[in-house]
Amino acid sequence: MHENIDRILFTEDEIKQRVAEIGAGITQDYKDDPDGVILISVLRGAAIFMADLARQIQLPCEMDYMAVSSYGNGVKSSGVVRILKDLSSQIEGRNVVIAEDVLDSGLTLTYLLKTLKARNPKSIEVATLLRKKTRAQAKIDCAYVGFECPDEFIVGYGLDYAERYRNLPYIGVLKPELYN
Numbered sequence: 179m180h181e182n183i184d185r186i187l188f189t190e191d192e193i194k195q196r197v198a199e200i201g202a203g204i205t206q207d208y209k210d211d212p213d214g215v216i217l218i219s220v221l222r223g224a225a226i227f228m229a230d231l232a233r234q235i236q237l238p239c240e241m242d243y244m245a246v247s248s249y250g251n252g253v254k255s256s257g258v259v260r261i262l263k264d265l266s267s268q269i270e271g272r273n274v275v276i277a278e279d280v281l282d283s284g285l286t287l288t289y290l291l292k293t294l295k296a297r298n299p300k301s302i303e304v305a306t307l308l309r310k311k312t313r314a315q316a317k318i319d320c321a322y323v324g325f326e327c328p329d330e331f332i333v334g335y336g337l338d339y340a341e342r343y344r345n346l347p348y349i350g351v352l353k354p355e356l357y358n
């Protein structure tokens with residue numbers, strides 16, 4: 179375990195297993211639709227989750243990326259979501275599945291769903307690896323949820339603190355003395 183990690187919440191094996199189950203669920207849900215799906219990853223955090231998830235989906239499957247950021251280098255949302263990079267594809271008439279790493283305040287997904295629904299996709303669903311148990315979370319319907327997680331700042335498997343720890347293969351909590 180990395181020296182700055184206080185404890186592991188989800189191991190590499192547990193994540194792998196759960197991602198396979200979500201992929202199987204998506205495969206099942208869209209198997210009768212010849213259009214397949216377009217996975218949209220919310221950069222940067224969700225890139226690792228989407229890369230693993232895509233390989234567990236047995237359907238015609240495209241991948242595109244959108245970059246938004248509200249956390250900057252801190253542990254709190256700034257409250258303002260900014261688009262840093264828009265999609266390359268048109269999503270009108272497509273089955274969109276947004277792959278997110280974590281649903282926390284819900285601000286990012288509220289903004290994304292509103293923005294992407296306005297482009298008239300055939301359908302739009304959310305697959306989030308983690309849903310945090312917070313008191314103040316925007317109401318977001320997630321068709322696929324990997325794990326419920328405690329209301330702590332977590333890192334690993336795509337999730338950063340000041341851009342570090344995204345490459346950890348597990349998800350854990352940083353030692354509290356590292357936050358400033």
Ligand SMILES: O=P(O)(O)OC[C@H]1O[C@H](OP(=O)(O)OP(=O)(O)O)[C@H](O)[C@@H]1O
Binds near residue numbers: 278279280281283284
């Ligand atoms: O539900 P919310 O409170 O909006 O938080 C969730 C978002 O916060 C993180 O992104 P961040 O803004 O840190 O950008 P990053 O993915 O580049 O780290 C995370 O990857 C989610 O996209």
Ligand SMILES: Nc1nc2[nH]cnc2c(=O)[nH]1
Binds near residue numbers: 282283330332333
């Ligand atoms: N790294 C990280 N980013 C987040 N964005 C929203 N919540 C979190 C979190 O707990 N960890």
Ligand SMILES: [Mg+2]
Binds near residue numbers: 337
């Ligand atoms: Mg971040």
